[in-house]
Amino acid sequence: MLNCIPVLSIALALAVAPCGGAAAHSGRACGELVESGQSSGATQEEALKAAQVWWSSRAGALGPGYENWDSAGERAMECEMEGAARFKCKATGRPCRPAGAPQS
Numbered sequence: 001m002l003n004c005i006p007v008l009s010i011a012l013a014l015a016v017a018p019c020g021g022a023a024a025h026s027g028r029a030c031g032e033l034v035e036s037g038q039s040s041g042a043t044q045e046e047a048l049k050a051a052q053v054w055w056s057s058r059a060g061a062l063g064p065g066y067e068n069w070d071s072a073g074e075r076a077m078e079c080e081m082e083g084a085a086r087f088k089c090k091a092t093g094r095p096c097r098p099a100g101a102p103q104s
Helices: 002-016 044-062
Strands: 039-041 073-081 087-094
Touching: 039 044, 044 073, 044 087
Parallel strands: none
Antiparallel strands: 039 087, 073 087
């Protein structure tokens, strides 16, 4: 187990290393961080989906391929309960074109 610590430390350092501007993640073209607005829903799943759709519409302004949440880097979802039966969520991520996607 002790032999794994240096490798794990390097992997964690690379995973959290900040990226500036239009960064490249694994050879992909990526834009600046994009945030959705606060989306709400009766369930957390509904609020998460709404936040992802909102994020995709904002990220898509960069061009074709950037709207894909699954291709985004540094993805994060923040959710909280609002009242007794309402959820609010916000999506944040760095829009990236899928690997191998042709440049427009």
